[in-house]
Amino acid sequence: MNSSVLNKDQILSWLHEIPDPEIPVISIVELGVIRDLTFNDNTLEVTITPTYSGCPAMKQMEEDVIKKLNEKGFSKININTVYEPAWTTDWISAEARLKLQNYGIAPPEGSRDKTALMGEPKSVTCPRCKSKNSEMVSQFGSTACKALYKCKDCLEVFDYFKCI
């Protein structure tokens, strides 16, 4: 693609087609890891930020972005990783939170500021039966971004997207 005029919305909608490698119901755009798009000397620069420092899915996301943009006709793509501002669950949209819940993952409750003051909520809404009667089993779940909870009503264990 040789157009020097960057249509960010168009590119974002393409990137929106890329699912999170570990939580395929939300896209990497909804997750909030895509921070900026710029065009320099025919190179499309995609700025991304990692969710967690050690998130093993970041490499996969980079490869997926390059593959998708190659398909759309961009040959020169540069992935630029930034740490500032640090990723926060506040960037996950309301729509994406609903998708997480329907998928069986309790979305982050409240905002980061509240969590920083009060710690994680004692009870998280069970994504299956919607009961608030739940307890934390482990602060660390199946991936870096999640904790493990158990519903005391339907007795299912479920993942909770930690609020950071």
Place this chain on the structure above:
Amino acid sequence: MNELVFKYLLRISDSGLILAQRISAWTGHGPFLEEDLALTNIALDLFGRSRSLLDYAGNLEGKGRSEDELAFFRNERHYYNHLICEQPNGDYAQTMLRQAFVDAFELLLYTELSKSKDQTLAAIAAKSVKEITYHKRHSFSWVKRFGNGTQESFTRLQNAFHELWPYTGDMFEPIEGETDLVKNGFVPDLQKIKTDWEKIIKDLLEECNIRLPENVYMHSGSAKALHTEHLGFILAEMQSLPRAYPEAKW
């Protein structure tokens, strides 16, 4: 100045890397599944942070060394990790107490580093603070559980304390020239961190009925890349594959 920042970056990234290597040895051997996952996740955070720091260190050094080259092709005398990070896992009480000592230190250190005049370091630190907050909550709750559980769990915590305490002083040893970094607003003064750390740890251990001893001999040396006998074995295992097959690609 760059050379000094480079060395400081090695000191903090090596500490995370070696501790991550240590705790990842629990993978598949945790006391139960949830703890297995917890430790694996914590190790992952530490590896990730060390990667970011080593990558930045390599850029500053300007000799084209990548994060992998810095991790896998330096020997003991070029590693600056704190002595406590290389101490054996022991039992679970020892692993958790070591983690609590380090988590409390890192939370204080990285909170200060997030205000560093070096913007890259500040950004990596700000991100790490969020993660370390979780690590500390986890390790502190385990230490309290051991301290207030059964006679057996208390005895194990007490033994772990005697084993590890003499290695805690080493965390507060600055590298040569660190005062210049402090003066320039790059890094915090370790003496101030030490005062806060001692208070936090004293409170934690009081809850566990362990009293801090006075005037204990403290090991030191890691600021000059002098280590206990354990580091060589850790590196031998960690580096064997890349050293045997230097061109291997993941």
